Amino acid sequence: MSNDPAVEIRGLVKRFGTKTAVDGLDLVVPRSAVTAVLGPNGAGKTTTVETCEGYHRPDAGTVRVLGLDPVADAAALRPRVGVMLQSGGVYSGARAEEMLRHMASLYADPLDVGALVERLGLGSCGRTPYRRLSGGQQQRLSLAMAVVGRPELVFLDEPTAGLDPQARRATWELVRELRADGVTVVLTTHHMDEAEQLADEVAVVDAGKVIAHGSPEQLCRGGAENTLRFTGRPGLDLAALLKALPDGTRAAELAPGAYRVTGDVDPQMLATVASWCAQHGVLPDSLSVERHTLEDVFLELTGKELRG
Numbered sequence: 001m002s003n004d005p006a007v008e009i010r011g012l013v014k015r016f017g018t019k020t021a022v023d024g025l026d027l028v029v030p031r032s033a034v035t036a037v038l039g040p041n042g043a044g045k046t047t048t049v050e051t052c053e054g055y056h057r058p059d060a061g062t063v064r065v066l067g068l069d070p071v072a073d074a075a076a077l078r079p080r081v082g083v084m085l086q087s088g089g090v091y092s093g094a095r096a097e098e099m100l101r102h103m104a105s106l107y108a109d110p111l112d113v114g115a116l117v118e119r120l121g122l123g124s125c126g127r128t129p130y131r132r133l134s135g136g137q138q139q140r141l142s143l144a145m146a147v148v149g150r151p152e153l154v155f156l157d158e159p160t161a162g163l164d165p166q167a168r169r170a171t172w173e174l175v176r177e178l179r180a181d182g183v184t185v186v187l188t189t190h191h192m193d194e195a196e197q198l199a200d201e202v203a204v205v206d207a208g209k210v211i212a213h214g215s216p217e218q219l220c221r222g223g224a225e226n227t228l229r230f231t232g233r234p235g236l237d238l239a240a241l242l243k244a245l246p247d248g249t250r251a252a253e254l255a256p257g258a259y260r261v262t263g264d265v266d267p268q269m270l271a272t273v274a275s276w277c278a279q280h281g282v283l284p285d286s287l288s289v290e291r292h293t294l295e296d297v298f299l300e301l302t303g304k305e306l307r308g
């Protein structure tokens, strides 16, 4: 049973009036791993996650969470799934630690509340009413509430948005520990470094669909071209070099003696360039391969223009 996916979304469509927020989205989330959902503003990430949490009924398609229907089986899922919403969902007059203790009391085997409060840096504001907490403190409290019941699966919607670097690191540590404990984590984020640091799998959502899916390494390797740079004698015959390289490779001398080769840079290409240099008596002063970052891939997939 535990080999079944934690979340299985097939052909999900969700409309709000005439607006199609999610437009035939497919996503399979493996268990005991961290899946990051990335996408431009308005791509449909929150709507998708909220549908998995049972807040919306799909207009078409199916959603299964731990093998169950998030709406029809909401009661069965509640003790097994932790949810951190993008904005509160919390009674604003309640005190931070009281709320967390109350939440913990609803579960059979909760985490130690005191320890959780300490590690998320909420110790000094435990008696503060929710509405008087800073944005970052509210955020950390929501995270604590999502994980206190030791869920099998947690949904974290932009868990580190607006957090200071210390709180961000503390959140990352907590996510890593959840994963080490076998918890499935689905998080949305606009921070590419966060996805690179935490995610086993990344799904890029655009206009209501998943347009790319894989490990950060797979996406960085497959999605974008890479670059090889070397420096050597000026005026090398790049047309001759290109003949030795796969079709579609490009080469340029950017400044006298500074060369850039762009294309599918793999170990074979590196060997070919090095041996071509050797045949021409060129000893490069430097030779480096630049891997594309997840941000490069993301921008390549979703475009560089701002969306309306």
Ligand SMILES: Nc1ncnc2c1ncn2[C@@H]1O[C@H](COP(=O)(O)OP(=O)(O)OP(=O)(O)O)[C@@H](O)[C@H]1O
Residues within 6 Å of the ligand: 016, 019, 020, 021, 022, 039, 040, 041, 042, 043, 044, 045, 046, 047, 048
């Ligand atoms: N309750 C709603 N009523 C009407 N339109 C909505 C509603 N919720 C979301 N939308 C619209 O659906 C689209 C997808 O929104 P969603 O919040 O899922 O995107 P997102 O990828 O989470 O964006 P962001 O990165 O900005 O949080 C947007 O155009 C949004 O305006």
